[in-house]
Amino acid sequence: MRVALFVTCVNDTLYPDTGRAVVTLLERLGVEVDFPAAQTCCGQAQFNTGYRYETEPLVRRYARAFEGYDHIVTPSGSCVAMVRDNYPRIGEKAAAEGRGDELAEIAASVVPRTYELTEFLVDVLGVTDVGAYFPHTVTYHPTCHGLRMLGLGRRPVELLSHVKGLELRELPGADECCGFGGTFAVKNAAVSAAMGADKARHISETGASAVCTVDNSCLMHIGGTLARLGSQTRPVHLAEILASTEEHPYAPGGIR
Amino acid sequence: MSGGTYLGMPAFPEAASESTQNKQLRANLTHATHTIRDKRAKAVAELADWPQLRAAGAAIKNRTLRHLDHYLEQVEAAVEAAGGHVHWAADADEANRIVIDLVRMTGETEVVKVKSMATQEIGLNEALGEAGIRAYETDLAELIVQLGDDLPSHILVPAIHRNRSEIRDIFAKEMGNWGRPAPDGLTDRPAELADAARLHLREKFLRAKVGVSGANFMVAETGTLVVVESEGNGRMCLTLPETLISVVGIEKVVPTWQDLEVFLQLLPRSSTAERMNPYTSMWTGTTDEDGPQTFHLVLIDNGRTDTLADTVGRQALRCIRCSACLNVCPVYERAGGHAYGSPYPGPIGAILTPQLRGTQSKLDASLPYASSLCGACYEVCPVAIDIPEVLVHLRERVVQGGEVTLRGSRTTIKPAKGHAAERAAMRAARWALDHPAALRGGQRLAARTRRLHPKRLPGPGKAWTETREVPAVPAESFRDWWQRTRGKETK
Numbered sequence A: 001m002r003v004a005l006f007v008t009c010v011n012d013t014l015y016p017d018t019g020r021a022v023v024t025l026l027e028r029l030g031v032e033v034d035f036p037a038a039q040t041c042c043g044q045a046q047f048n049t050g051y052r053y054e055t056e057p058l059v060r061r062y063a064r065a066f067e068g069y070d071h072i073v074t075p076s077g078s079c080v081a082m083v084r085d086n087y088p089r090i091g092e093k094a095a096a097e098g099r100g101d102e103l104a105e106i107a108a109s110v111v112p113r114t115y116e117l118t119e120f121l122v123d124v125l126g127v128t129d130v131g132a133y134f135p136h137t138v139t140y141h142p143t144c145h146g147l148r149m150l151g152l153g154r155r156p157v158e159l160l161s162h163v164k165g166l167e168l169r170e171l172p173g174a175d176e177c178c179g180f181g182g183t184f185a186v187k188n189a190a191v192s193a194a195m196g197a198d199k200a201r202h203i204s205e206t207g208a209s210a211v212c213t214v215d216n217s218c219l220m221h222i223g224g225t226l227a228r229l230g231s232q233t234r235p236v237h238l239a240e241i242l243a244s245t246e247e248h249p250y251a252p253g254g255i256r
Numbered sequence B: 001m002s003g004g005t006y007l008g009m010p011a012f013p014e015a016a017s018e019s020t021q022n023k024q025l026r027a028n029l030t031h032a033t034h035t036i037r038d039k040r041a042k043a044v045a046e047l048a049d050w051p052q053l054r055a056a057g058a059a060i061k062n063r064t065l066r067h068l069d070h071y072l073e074q075v076e077a078a079v080e081a082a083g084g085h086v087h088w089a090a091d092a093d094e095a096n097r098i099v100i101d102l103v104r105m106t107g108e109t110e111v112v113k114v115k116s117m118a119t120q121e122i123g124l125n126e127a128l129g130e131a132g133i134r135a136y137e138t139d140l141a142e143l144i145v146q147l148g149d150d151l152p153s154h155i156l157v158p159a160i161h162r163n164r165s166e167i168r169d170i171f172a173k174e175m176g177n178w179g180r181p182a183p184d185g186l187t188d189r190p191a192e193l194a195d196a197a198r199l200h201l202r203e204k205f206l207r208a209k210v211g212v213s214g215a216n217f218m219v220a221e222t223g224t225l226v227v228v229e230s231e232g233n234g235r236m237c238l239t240l241p242e243t244l245i246s247v248v249g250i251e252k253v254v255p256t257w258q259d260l261e262v263f264l265q266l267l268p269r270s271s272t273a274e275r276m277n278p279y280t281s282m283w284t285g286t287t288d289e290d291g292p293q294t295f296h297l298v299l300i301d302n303g304r305t306d307t308l309a310d311t312v313g314r315q316a317l318r319c320i321r322c323s324a325c326l327n328v329c330p331v332y333e334r335a336g337g338h339a340y341g342s343p344y345p346g347p348i349g350a351i352l353t354p355q356l357r358g359t360q361s362k363l364d365a366s367l368p369y370a371s372s373l374c375g376a377c378y379e380v381c382p383v384a385i386d387i388p389e390v391l392v393h394l395r396e397r398v399v400q401g402g403e404v405t406l407r408g409s410r411t412t413i414k415p416a417k418g419h420a421a422e423r424a425a426m427r428a429a430r431w432a433l434d435h436p437a438a439l440r441g442g443q444r445l446a447a448r449t450r451r452l453h454p455k456r457l458p459g460p461g462k463a464w465t466e467t468r469e470v471p472a473v474p475a476e477s478f479r480d481w482w483q484r485t486r487g488k489e490t491k
């Protein structure tokens, strides 16, 4: 089984801890994982802002970088949704524009091999207890892509419920969008901020030490809002919780 | 918001940044939308076959739209056979002219109106007003909007942005200018407000000789029109006047009564969270000595055929105007309906308005961006319109331009103005992302200068740092860590 990590451009540049956590976790579970350096970005921001033609080279790059791997695992729900929902559309549109089937074939080849981390753990490896230890109170925000586009369902919560020492606090209004939305966060900053403030309030009200998601882009917005509001709750990617063990506990950036 | 016109409204982000600051509006909307969205979820959960109903609704609409020419001619023939008259209007102006002429032929100078989205879309009340004909809205919420010289902000509950005490003030102040005044000492108790409206409207129902309506559905096989409502005021307008004029979008047709059955299950549960709506009025042409003796059907296109020509965007024509997507939309909840600058607010407005009106104006070009793409609208839509997909498709049209159909002919449109800096940034980002060495160079530069990064950014970054901290750039990117610790790179 050849497994590649698609770390995503956001994690590569801003949240390398999350990438390291995925590597640690998978290796602990006996999975050998590669990082093909030709990878960069799935093209989500370009595509969702309307720049489909600017996205096409990134679709090709993704396919080239991960050629030959059985599984492409990524700690980002929205990037998986980009590949799964939008790569086929990009292929279809290119074909409709008389530019052949190349992109459609690329989409067909990468879509079935691309997995969000919790999908890979639960569906491919068949584990829900990954032997993690995280002695903190945690609330889980499911994210729109995780909830509605990928339909992750109970996978993340199942994984969290087996983490030793972790106390899960239910998040009110969990299914509501945090307001990030990529370029929406700056194009419609007022509405995005209002949504973020409501999400932050719900999170703070749980009293949890940490809020976790399957996506650091939402977490960047949520964490940035929480910090500005002076909240004590810290953003942590789910992978970092699952990577944490009693021997090698999560080295916190301020978890109480 | 006042003046009853959408002309000259600012782009969505500007309008929304103002309305999000309005605490009263936010509170009204949050309360109202959360109440109805919870009720809808319960009403829908009662039906085990909801997914199948939803799929059937989408499929029936798709098939009808594919053969729309056929079904429309069937409607025309059936309505005429039943004693009605059918008129075709290519756009809003033509539709308004037709209705004005029809009212003038009766010699009347006032009409009573059933709540209708199509007549708002074409600005019929204003056009009638200019022609010296007074149109009276009779739906309770539309009455509140009309008396308040206001604009609707929701498809189903147009006065959702008003609370009880505001409504009381509007009734007390304005009813007298439009007909029977509000009783003295009117309070904001709902029963009293409803009573005042009933007395005010009853006078109009009994006097009016002409009624104007829209329709929720037209059944092609018999030429029957259907209006679904809660109050019964629509029923009054549809039965009491001598002449009835119905203005209906061409996409409202369903082929058969069996098809209608699907929508009469989907619509009330999605819309008002009712198992069945209180009043369903149906009429087929005219009937001797029963109801209006003259019936006119005005079929409007007004951008629908152009929309139909777009293989991705056409799904918006499946819409049955239930407003479920508004009620779950986090952006609508905070921005309010007026920010969308058309009678169609919320997610459906964000995909319908730029198709019906085009993306030329600043406002219309901003609508496809009025969404975080959270997908809640798609999830609840009873005819499975993938609104996020259409939003992104229309964003492409805004920034890339491309082939569209305008007034029936294929045209290539240029990208909208005002996106030059963004386009350059997207291109630069794409270049760097297609050259991993350049990406790495950028990451290292950012890491080296990380202590110097400001907490508050200027320019477009300001929109982020107004309310959010920026993430700290790490000392080492993931790819550098991998190379340092794992030595070799694969590929």
Ligand code: SF4
Residues within 6 Å of the ligand: B270, B318, B319, B320, B321, B322, B323, B324, B325, B326, B348, B377, B380, B381, B382, B383, B384, B385
């Ligand atoms: S788009 Fe769907 S959910 Fe929204 S109003 Fe139309 S039918 Fe209802």
